[in-house]
Amino acid sequence: MASITNLLKRKRQPSPQPFNPTDYWESRHQKLAGSLRAVGSIELTDDENADQYTTKANHLLDLLANLAPDPSTRTLLDAGCGTGQLTRHFAAAGYQTTGVDFSETAITQARRNVPTATFHVSPLPTLDLPGKPYDIITICDVLMHLVTDDDWQNALTALATHLAEGGHLIIMDYFPESPE
Numbered sequence: 001m002a003s004i005t006n007l008l009k010r011k012r013q014p015s016p017q018p019f020n021p022t023d024y025w026e027s028r029h030q031k032l033a034g035s036l037r038a039v040g041s042i043e044l045t046d047d048e049n050a051d052q053y054t055t056k057a058n059h060l061l062d063l064l065a066n067l068a069p070d071p072s073t074r075t076l077l078d079a080g081c082g083t084g085q086l087t088r089h090f091a092a093a094g095y096q097t098t099g100v101d102f103s104e105t106a107i108t109q110a111r112r113n114v115p116t117a118t119f120h121v122s123p124l125p126t127l128d129l130p131g132k133p134y135d136i137i138t139i140c141d142v143l144m145h146l147v148t149d150d151d152w153q154n155a156l157t158a159l160a161t162h163l164a165e166g167g168h169l170i171i172m173d174y175f176p177e178s179p180e
Helices: 002-009 021-031 046-067 085-092 104-113 149-161
Strands: 075-079 096-101 118-121 134-140 163-172
Touching: 021 104, 046 085, 046 134, 046 163, 075 085, 085 096, 085 104, 085 134, 096 104, 104 118, 149 163
Parallel strands: 075 096, 075 134, 096 118, 134 163
Antiparallel strands: none
């Protein structure tokens, strides 16, 4: 009984704040501005992150070559584009490229990194972009950061409304070492 009484007398610790992905990413983008660690793996060097992005881009561009052989006639939305690391590859391949991310800091950097692309600041669950639907929407290593079921459902619904009829939604959260 004494141990229960002692427990009750202890000062209650405040509950930890729930994880807020927006605050986390905005802070990370600000602290690591200019480094690929701001958007890639925080444990890897910039060179290692660059290799990871190149591998992802190669996978996606190989897939896109089969789905949309003439990129100059295709619109592509890079959802959750961060600082534009993959967006740069899509634009260089000739796609009419747009990127969207909820971090203003990341989009500012993306506009510098890929001046030929168009960028918007918006959370995916409430995405409402102007213009026509996109032929291709890519979303890479982003869905894991939507931490509620409602955010997942709303994000995928919003992406679907921005996809042209017959378009392609490409979700990539895992990739092998080399394209198959």
